[in-house]
Amino acid sequence: MRTYTVTIVEELSNSLFALRWHDPTLCNYEEQIWALCFAPAAARCALSGERIRKGDPVYRPRIRGPFKPLNSDAVILASELRKASTRG
Template sequence: MRIAQALLLPPAGSKRPELSPNRKVPGGEVSQAFVQILERPTGRTAVILWRDPGRCYYADQLWVRGTAGYGGRCALSGQSIKSGESIYRPRQGKPRTLNAFAMILASVIEVESRARGLI
């Protein structure tokens, strides 16, 4: 597990990587996380199903609204995210989750939640 985490997480103090739903994994194949909004307990939180074969599985992960501190890619839509945009990110604890640097655009959460009748 320590080896896998060392390969997938940046060293302490390093710049946070851009996370894309499509990314190279050891062996060169492309992996894509399956991401689904399960519920919206409050207007600032979402419960997310995150399934990334061979890497991690979070059946009911709480994500919280915030502001992107760096650019990246929306894990749900694949859209580009710029620093300062409104996003949701996984609530962190110890140990850090493997999808700790993932982001979902807040606008995408709102549209998907309405479409699925969650709000």
């Protein structure tokens, strides 16, 4: 069962997005930076629930420094995030 909500805060330059990730059972990030990459493995899109295949273009939380965000395994299909950003 999905316990989190994802909100687009801002589309940034260089294929980056600032997202708000709120999960009352795990973590809360107000302006987390997500970067474009290729899916390292099969997964589900955190935004739409659609299947993701290894190698699909996706966005993931950017990891900087020694600490991984608690939602570092989350992925969003690039096409779904772009679609959502044009609706807002």
